[in-house]
Amino acid sequence: MSDFELRRALKDLPRERDPRADLWPGIAARLGAQQAPAAAPVRRQSPRWLAIAATVAVALGATWLGLRTQPAGDAPRAARDGSGWSLAQADAMAESYRGAMAASLGGEHRAEMARFLATPDVVAAERELDAAQRQLQQALRADPNSVYLLDLLRQTHEQRARLYRPALAIG
Template sequence: MNHDRDTLPESLRFRLRALRRDEEPPADLWPGIAARLQPRAAAAPAPRRVAWSGGAALAAALALALGAVLWLQPGSRSEAPAPLAEADRPALAARHGGLVQAEAEYMAREYDAALRELGTRPVPPALTPVLEDLDRNAALIRDALRQTGSPRLLEQLRRTYDRRIELMRRAYI
C-alpha cells in the first residue's frame, strides 16, 4: 500500500507533521566522556617495544640467510619415503587391518552396552524397519572391514551405530 500525499487525509497529515520535533542535545557530551577516559589511558602502561640494536638485527638477518641457503642445497631436505617393497605390504596391511578390526570390535562392545542401557522396551512399529535396515548396514560394514581393514569403513560403522542409538533414544523419550 502506497501512502503518499494523495492517499492520506489532510487532517492526518497535519497531525503527523505536528508530532515531529527536532531537538538538540542539552550540551556537548564529548568533553565529559574524554575526561573520564583520560585517567584510564594514563594508568595503563604503554606496550613496550623491543628496540633491535644494529648487531642483533644483523645477526638475525644472517641466521635467516644461512638457513635459507642450507634449506635450498640439494640433498639437505628429506626426500619422500621410499615405496614399500612388495614383500612388506602384506605384513603392513595385516597390522593396519588388525588395528582397525580391534577398533571395530571395541566399538561393537560399546554399542551393545549402550543398547543394554536403553533397556528392552518395545520399539514402535514404524521404527522397526529403519532399525533393521541400520542393523543390516552395520553387518555389511563389519564384513567389509574384515576383508579390507579400511579406516573409512570404521568411521561409517561408528556413524551407523550412532544413528541407531539416537533413534532408540528418541523412541523411548
C-alpha cells in the first residue's frame, strides 16, 4: 500500500460513531449535580463575592499586565541565569493570588469557607486544579520562558477563584 493510498483511506474513515448506548442520562445526572453555566443570570451576586472577584482579578491582571509588557527586557536576563522568565512570573502570580484570596477570605468567613472546601465536589475540583497547576509548573520548568503556559497557569488561578463562588455568594 502506497503512502498516498494510506492517506486516502485514512481520510475516508467515518468521522461519526454512535456510542453503544445513549450517554445523555449520565451526562444529565452530572449536570444536575452542578450549577448551570455561570452565564445564567439566576444567581444572586453578593457584594462580598464581587469584591473578592475584583481583588483576585486585579492581582492577577496586574501580574499578567506586567509580564506582558516586560518580556523583551527580562527574558534574556532570566535565560542567562537559567531561571526562566515565565517561571519566575508564575511564582509571582501564585503569590499575588494567595495574597488576594487570604485578604478576602479571612475573618468571620473562615469557618464557612472551610466547610465549603470540605464538600466532595469541591475536594474533587480542587484536586483537579492542583493537578493542572502541578503539570503546568512542570511544563514551565521544561520551557521556562513560555508565555503560553504562563497564561494557562493564570487561568487555573481564575478557575479556582470561580470555584469558591457558591460559598461566597451566600455570605
